[in-house]
Amino acid sequence: MGRFEMSGEDNLLRLVEAEDGDENNYHLQDQVGFILRKAHQRHVALFASHIGDLTPPQFAALAKLHDIGETSQNQLGTLIAMDAATVKGVIDRLKARGLVEVSKHEVDKRRLLVNLTPEGRAAIERLIPLARTITEETLAPLTAKETATFLRLLAKLA
Amino acid sequence: MGRFEMSGEDNLLRLVEAEDGDENNYHLQDQVGFILRKAHQRHVALFASHIGDLTPPQFAALAKLHDIGETSQNQLGTLIAMDAATVKGVIDRLKARGLVEVSKHEVDKRRLLVNLTPEGRAAIERLIPLARTITEETLAPLTAKETATFLRLLAKLA
């Protein structure tokens, strides 16, 4: 289906359509969703290379608990953008490793309170500097000005 | 832990450190990895709202096969940024639905060739216009100029 095999009519059509963005061909590698997925993959790989024993979602849970203190599992999920099923798995694994502990809310018996253990607090405080490095490496292909622009626009899409 | 409970010494420390970017506090919601994850989540949700019966990775596989024609499973994985284990699962599910078919490479017996079926070709050609809409909606919070800038910078990170 090379362009050199097109008839004159097809060629005319192509020339007309080229004006509004080559609508005839679909280039997966130019789609925002595909590039977004790849950029996310690269970040996760960088994260793993620096922090091998914790995933980004696990880190996010610990960092948020460190920031705001004890909360319900549901509220934590909202703050770190995880649905209820996902956050449960993350908390279960952190609990199994002794990094967080859970307790029942005294008043509202539906709620499960989550908090850092001393080990969890030590871990997140040790890891935050590494996370800053990961952020830097993720953004390393951009200049400082580009980084500011990128983060501003990315935030609009999130 | 409010700032109004800080001692005078802490306050001085905070003022000094504020000069190089508030390094004492870690704000998860400002980290590129976290925002990248949320932006990706939003895109996947938009995708699902328009194309309910196919996931973005499945769509990517069909779109790439439509673009380049028959190829090995391994090569396809490289082109759509999936490792061998992941692409196998995606192809297995597309195969089970009759959208792709696989065959053995005659010369190199290690390779598994993958190609669209007529049904797969019809499906991807029907879905590509929807995918364009999804791209538009994903980028809707940005102006045209911002979109161009964003895609250029995002590509640098991917």
Add this chain to the structure above:
DNA sequence: CTGATATCATTTGCATACGAATGAATTTGA
């Protein structure tokens, strides 16, 4: 007060995503 709603957590099922190990086939290099 109480029935309808809403919220919180859990469970199940399905689909990525990737590291590590394995086996088969191919390519390389001394």
Add this chain to the structure above:
DNA sequence: TCAAATTCATTCGTATGCAAATGATATCAG
């Protein structure tokens, strides 16, 4: 040539991520 290294595919284990269903509890409206 032939042993070593590489490539391709598969399998296993672990970890998100989300929809849907369920059960317990809490809130709201009449």
